[in-house]
Amino acid sequence: MKLSTKGRYAVMAMVDLARHAQAKPVSLSDIAARQEISLSYLEQLFARLRRAGLVKSVRGPGGGYRLARGSHETRVSEIILAVDEPIKATRCTEMGVAGCRTDRSKCLTHDLWEELGNHIHAFLNSVTLRDVLERRLATHLAEAAALANARPPMVAAN
Amino acid sequence: MKLSTKGRYAVMAMVDLARHAQAKPVSLSDIAARQEISLSYLEQLFARLRRAGLVKSVRGPGGGYRLARGSHETRVSEIILAVDEPIKATRCTEMGVAGCRTDRSKCLTHDLWEELGNHIHAFLNSVTLRDVLERRLATHLAEAAALANARPPMVAAN
């Protein structure tokens, strides 16, 4: 799961789209103006979102985009996976699982990254567009706080 | 909290260092050979780790690096924060907190990213080098699984 501003822009745009969903589709120029993102860049992002089946387009004047599913059925993880390049191959995946398993001393951190990836994906998969719109993040906040306190000394984390 | 291969390399090297800690310090050429990372690149990473106070150096032949603290007192989050550039400024931080707070429609996703950042940091801060060495990630695994199942339909996540 890659995390870049690209994914962030896509989520911002999708939240905007969900927020302004009416009978008429929402045009990218409206989103561009509201979110201060370049129109051409948005076009590129929405091309990917459309190919991923997250939005549907309506061409011609008065056209624009609509969510393919309801805002409570569209998960943030899907948006990010749709726009970001597939995750840069780690040394592990280059060597294949076999290479990682056979020589464990070279890849002691494998489990750690896998765990972190699962963690991030689980978090983003648990949040829908509707959650973001309605700011329903309290439960996640509580969970994160609990985790942070699991081991005491929160050493100088800058 | 930025996540790149740079941080991964640093953690790999630090785990290797912790694993091979003896009376004598560990030389970077040994780590470079074992982990298949370029020596010069390792030097750059360890310069930062030293400045961050995570390792101590011994110069001259037979020299090398030692952990500044014990492996159970060195957290993965510290390593990553030491080597990665400060996180790329988001639009939010550019505008300052005020800009984000005053016009909320532009920044509906602010809480989401903040939450995610907390989440990642909390996870990496809960793991020490010793945990990685001894593969003590079971508890984290359980937590991640619980989160993933919090909301039912794990939609096509590629």
Add this chain to the structure above:
DNA sequence: GAAAAACCGACTATGTCGCTCGGATTTAGT
């Protein structure tokens, strides 16, 4: 004095990001 190591700084190749530009296609309104 030789050699092993940490230190240091400059340079480079590659790739991604965020974006621009110039179009083409489709379609609603007149």
Add this chain to the structure above:
DNA sequence: ACTAAATCCGAGCGACATAGTCGGTTTTTC
């Protein structure tokens, strides 16, 4: 039928981070 609004599409570009390389210097042990 014409115009304009919108999606679609591909090429290219400047800036930046990554993952190095290279060539040295300093320190210290033998």
